[in-house]
Amino acid sequence: MTAMVWRWMAALFLAGTLAGCGSMATRQAPPAVQVHTTSEPALETARLAVLDTLPAWSFQGRVAISKGRNGGNGRIDWQQQGEAYQVGLAAPVTRQSWQLSGGGGQPVRLDGLEGGPRSGTDAGQLLLQATGWDIPVEQLAAWVRGMPASGAIAPAYQGYDIEGLPRVLEQGGWRIDYLDWYPPVEGRPALPRRIEAVNGDAKVRLIVDEWSMGGP
Template sequence: MNTLMWRIPLVLVTAAALGACGSVGTKQKAPVAAEVAQVSAAAQAAEHARQAAVRAQPQWSFQGRVAISKGKNGGNGRIDWQQQAQDYRISLAAPVTRQSWQLSGGPGQPARLDGLEGGPRAGDDAGLVLLQATGWEIPVAQLPDWVRGLSAQDAVAPDHLGFDAEGRPRVLRQQGWQVDYLDWYPAEAGRPSLPRRIEAVNGDAKVRLIIDEWGMGTP
């Protein structure tokens, strides 16, 4: 086995075992809304308005907890995602070891992964850079849309998009991934409703997110 490939997941697993990373899903969960066969016209209109409001904000961020697994390998940590249009900076941290990694990139520049032993890694495909360096399979290109409760625009059309009774996405299948929206923040103070808890699965690859805080627009 390539030692470098599994270095980050093993560090995060150790941190999780010590109980300081805050395992995703350990707290009491809100009941998960069911996918419904039919959505009311009012709920459809509300969702169209939500999507328009979300897409109108090119600058956004979130902080939360992430659990990543690929087969038998994986772990938990903190995540901080900063997005400005198509430019992104994603920070992952294991609090016990105080190690952190940053993935950044955008149009016209390669994806760059910093914090690795032996120096940074870079490439045109952010997901491939992560996979080769860490063994994690994360849909980096699609997550900016998926994490906000949107189907990915720069991808093939979804195979399935199901909604809950309020018209919000409940199950999205796109690009080989199934994204389940398990909990939502209500709209407040001019901010549209946004996901609180998400699970994305593709074969033996799984990404689970609990979003503790959203930031929308210019600070």
């Protein structure tokens, strides 16, 4: 990662830190995990069945990303249509932003970087090379909805809370803690409100402000 790229990304998030998201960087560590069962409850089986019928979805929220000493905060807008995604991050104060798109047979493209867009075949690697941040983009599309990512790497561990909802998931070297949930409403199943994903010194903390399920 070049110093020029990092300075630009630092300006994007650090100079534009949101008042609502700034507290994420200093939030105390979550309390000790309370796992009540490691077998998938019937409620969770039913929730996943509903999610499988909703391939189009989106959310808006706030994210705090760090890797070692590098990190920052911003707004996140995630649009998903089947396997295709568009992920936008922005700092409203500075009006700077970047957008990652790909999936569904399309190449991965990262727009908004100084020097022009970058493209590749792996979204996570593209972000890591361009910004120094480790974000599991392909897996996060599943994890953010409270479900394991599909693929060759099976979950190493899954635990559920007293309500029968996911509490902790370990997959592909990442540990995902589900710290808060939105209750089901109007046919929409329960969905995560606050998530923390950690892999070594890489951490992604997410607060979802709004979920939308179904097509436009």
